[in-house]
Amino acid sequence: MGLSLSFAQGVFAPPRIAFLLCALTFSQMSSAENAWRLAQGGDIYTKAMAAYQGGDYSLAAQLFEQAEVETPGTTEALLYAGRSFVRLQLYEKAEQAFREYVRKNPASSAGYYLLGYVLNRENKPRESLEIYTKAASLAPPTADDLKIVALNYVLLNANADAIHWLQRAVQMDPQNKDAWYYLGRAYYTEARLPDARAAFEKVLELDPRNAKAENNIGLIYESSAKPEDALAAYRNAIAWQEGSGRPSEQPYLNLGNLLITLEQPAEAIAPLETAVALAGTNPQCRLRLGTAYLRLGRLQEAQTQLEESVRLDPEDASAHYQLGRYYKQVHQMEAAKAEFAKVANIQSRALEKQKASVPK
DSSP states (O other), X not given: OOSOOTTSOOOOOOHHHHHHHHOOSOXXXXXXXXXXXXXXXXXXHXXXXXXXXXXXXXXXXXXXXXXXXXXXXXXXXXXXXXXXXXHTTOHHHHHHHHHHHHHHOTTOHHHHXXXXXXXXXXXXXXXXXXXXXXXXXXXXXXXXXXXXXXXXXXXXXXXXXHHHHHHHHHHHOTTOHHHHHHHHHHHHHTTOHHHHHHHHHHHHHHSTTOHHHHHHHHHXXXXXXXXXXXXXXXXXXXXXXXXXXXXXXXXXXXXXXXXXXXXXXXXXXXXXXXXXXXXXXXXHHHHHHHHHHHHTTOHHXXXXXXXXXXXXXXXXXXXXHHHHHHHHHTTOXXXXXXXXXXXXXHHHHHHHHHHHHSOO
């Protein structure tokens, strides 16, 4: 089943990762204030641990690296330096630290599991799977480890393998809402809509106002030709993420897109403008907003959004088609022909690629 994993017989950080990142020898220190007080004295490693406990991951990383230089191999400095870099989302630096750590500590399952996680975050799924195989030979995987294994298979477009490991993850830990969510997404990709809905409903059972799960239930309703239910689900998702520090553009995008499909472009403008405000580099947000503007005759605004969409994703035939419609509407016929020619070219190349992928 895909790449061979040693535990095959027996992927927002996951709980195991969170535990590995947070586990400290300074458990008696309950606040950043205490950590800072401890940092005023002691050796460099003690100061680094205090900075880590206090949430100053940039300082912690610097001090852990210094500690490793001063007393190489005598502390967990490299491991904690890597953890600090993960907190800072500096995954390349984290990878370097973890690789050096496992080189010096080849029996450390924690080091390998953290390295596997970082490689997944760096979009290196094959390398990540190899490291998880090594980690599993040292210590049994948790449900969250299996989740990351599954997300590696998603990156490899091996959806059946992803489903297998996500099913194993939720069997191991039925309360793991993230694993249920990703399982729902994998089912949805395979058009297994009843299974996908059941998985997302499980997420909502565990987390009743989970906006991502509700948004995906909206997608299932839309795929099942239940537009009114889909609209309600998208609006629920929008309401549930209000006040979130990092709201997603997806329910706004899906709501606006469905309203366009239902011939309600005027109502689509507000959610699509919000989607663009949240994710201005998402070409689909620009495309849908430009399409709505075009339907309403707001031509200058349509041009701005559609041209930005094709700039962000030059291989999107739909965006070139809508831009061609705009040029045709404003009587720029040569420009329109050029856009329609790009549509034909993109579709032709996609067809040739599809033919080439079919086994002979």
